[in-house]
């Protein structure tokens with residue numbers, strides 16, 4: 001596979017463009033595209049628009065205009081060959097006269113597959129699988145989880161002290177982390193289609209669960225707020241039930257059922273915001289794809305711990321994670337982790353919940 005350095009830079013940019021529209025495209029994938037002119041310079045950029053709007057390639061081609069002719073389209077997902085709410089992207093690339101298409105992730109669905117073949121049949125050079133892992137672990141992750149597992153991607157976010165406490169013994173939990181870290185949580189929420197808490201958190205903390213700006217005002221598109229409340233414990237006056245954003249009060253018996261319910265509503269990326277009991281249920285069911293741990297340089301010595309009982313009694317059975325990113329955040333530290341699914345033991349077992 002020969003890929004030029006200009007194409008690699010364009011692929012990095014395409015991933016960024018896709019990441020920038022996360023949370024606005026579901027149930028469609030958050031794709032990024034860059035069109036390079038024949039001389040290798042950037043001629044146009046695009047990203048998936050909300051459902052019904054243009055796909056990334058079409059946007060990038062429109063921005064490039066005539067400069068696309070003889071150029072290269074660099075896209076995070078194989079251009080589609082089917083007519084859905086919009087026409088096939090493969091045909092748009094052919095019509096624009098590009099000479100080459102560089103793709104990260106081959107199309108995994110029966111419905112839209114065939115784009116690369118159609119492009120090749122039109123005499124266009126196609127490279128598939130360029131930096132595929134990076135694209136899969138990035139903005140395409142939620143959509144791919146949906147295609148492969150018919151459920152949304154789940155990111156469990158938790159703020160804890162150094163000794164892993166998520167609240168003090170008296171129940172107070174605001175604010176464990178500092179301003180900068182809390183702002184990061186709002187940005188993370190904005191990339192998700194739904195934010196989920198258990199009834200315990202809704203009752204104890206009474207969070208609003210909206211996306212807010214630095215001044216505390218609700219800002220931009222709001223994800224669906226979800227409270228899992230099997231016994232109807234959450235009072236009507238709870239802030240999560242206000243009219244600042246849509247809310248679903250779910251009686252789903254377990255995480256798998258809840259995720260199925262959300263998937264049906266076109267949710268592809270879920271931020272699980274706790275608390276420890278619900279988080280434990282998701283972990284036991286093997287339904288956490290990524291963890292965002294925000295650690296504050298504080299000690300409490302008592303209070304609820306980060307996660308509830310996982311049914312683990314031996315160190316050999318410990319849930320194992322790999323560290324994807326460590327980010328200093330004001331005085332705090334943000335950790336991004338992924339479960340290591342290939343280890344033996346409980347992790348590979350879907351226990352139900």
Ligand SMILES: NC(=O)c1ccc[n+]([C@@H]2O[C@H](COP(=O)([O-])OP(=O)(O)OC[C@H]3O[C@@H](n4cnc5c(N)ncnc54)[C@H](OP(=O)(O)O)[C@@H]3O)[C@@H](O)[C@H]2O)c1
Pocket residue numbers: 157158159160165166167171172173176197198199200201202204205228229230231232233252253254255273274275276277278279281304308353
């Ligand atoms: N620092 C942080 O990041 C953070 C985040 C969240 C919470 N917290 C703290 O956590 C504490 C609350 O903890 P918590 O464990 O009670 O909260 P939780 O996990 O939000 O709620 C637990 C409740 O969720 C319900 N639930 C619904 N579906 C469930 C399922 N499949 N499995 C298990 N439970 C399910 C259960 O009640 P029903 O059976 O009645 O439905 C359960 O009692 C508070 O002190 C809060 O401050 C901290």
